[in-house]
Amino acid sequence: MWCEEYGYGLGLPTGILVLKYRAAGLLEFGEGRQDFLHQLYWSPDGVLSARHGGDAQFVGPKEAFWAHRAVSHEVRAADRQTVYRICLREVPAALAGLRAGAVSIDDEAARLVQAIARPGYGRHEALAARLRIMTGFGASTREFVGHHATGTGFAMTVARTLSHDPGDPVRLAEWAERLHISVKTLQRDFAREFGMSYTQWRTELRLRASRALLETQPVAEVARRVGYASPSAFIAAFSKEYGCTPGRYALRETGSDHGPEL
Template sequence: MGSHSATGAGHFGTDPLWCEEYGYGLGTLTGVLVLRYRSAAVLEFGQSRQDFLHQLYWSPDGMLSTRYGADTQFVGAREAFWAHRAVSHEVRAADRQTVYRICLRQVPEMLGGLRAGAVSIDDEAARLVQAIARPGYDEQAALVARERIMAGLGASTRDFVGHHATGTGFAMTVARALSHDPGDPVRLEEWAERLHVSVKTLQRDFVREFGMPYSQWRTKLRLRASRVLLEGRPVAEVARRVGYATPSAFITAFAREYGCTPGRYALHEADSA
């Protein structure tokens, strides 16, 4: 069996986290350590990292706000955030969100040369991350799963579309771009022009892939991203960051989706921390 431990006070920075650790083949080149965090948290490393493990962050139930150097972007559930060993970075999750941090000694083949950034994770790899972060998982089976997880990662938009698209792939191409920057103001008509397809074709692809039209999907994306930012940031700043022209428009949309205002939500999360 692999090793397993849990703590209610493991943390990076100053925010307490509930953390469970699952290690398989530790101390070997082909080993893997998976840490499963639960709760609102900021996972943060300083400007100088001394560790010798590569890091992969993934959350199945929300967005992650990530920072590497001057580059800040969001990462959705169909992507993970990769950081090469010794590369300083920051990862932020929303309230009571589950975050998996996979620590590796080897670089996955498709991520060679990538220092840090969003990467695609296919459905089977995502399933296996959750599977091996449970008590009692067989060590040899976990090491086989590790190989499949590494094979299920990809750095390019083509990898992302190939991993997830069931339709033409146009909607997935747009989805990846907007997931990294939900505040991007580009309209559906402009996306269609860039992709050299009709607006009708792109809209149909969104409904096929996500079960809703583009405008509804984008609204939900922006509101999910806002939850990651609200703790410690003014509502007006968050509204602007996720693409709303005015705070009032953001407040109305947020309240419609979550049943409370952004200010009340942020206050509740601060009191719960």
């Protein structure tokens, strides 16, 4: 694993520290707490598995995981995934009162986080970027949809819910009923937002989420957690997508044998 550090105005209430991580295998921030700094974890290229107390959820690339200072938490990412850990002394206005949980990050804030986590970015420019980053977070579904939806917003509403719990078994027709729209309208919105059907998007989400768990949990438990009716169905889907079984994937990344896949 390697880590790059980029700090601007450190020690000041208006400062920001961005730690950029990447690892060949599982990237794990074990359970802990930071008593002086608030933290945000964001990955532009994968799903994070986050836990706060008894609450566990997944966080997709259009969201970050927020942990208020002095709140214990743990975060995991899959192999070859870049993770940005953003440390702040101030709380973004939209996150006031939130102890920990998934929050949306808009496209401009995401771009600026990546920009200031590079060599040669000036202090003055970075602190100006920090002001915009602070306004780019939102805790509610409405803010999430406002940040990201280019269509009607129905697909984004469903996407945020499923991103937190890929194992949710709700079918497309039931989502449409909950949103008081037709199935065709929701299908069209998924195609517009994601360039694929609801079923394809959900499968992709489930498999990406599974990679953050496979190195620490048995295949059967991972299959259940991400919504597959049986380990064999999960193994078949995973093998089709990644060209190897989940067990082989875990063995390759950890160098240890988890035993039989079933």
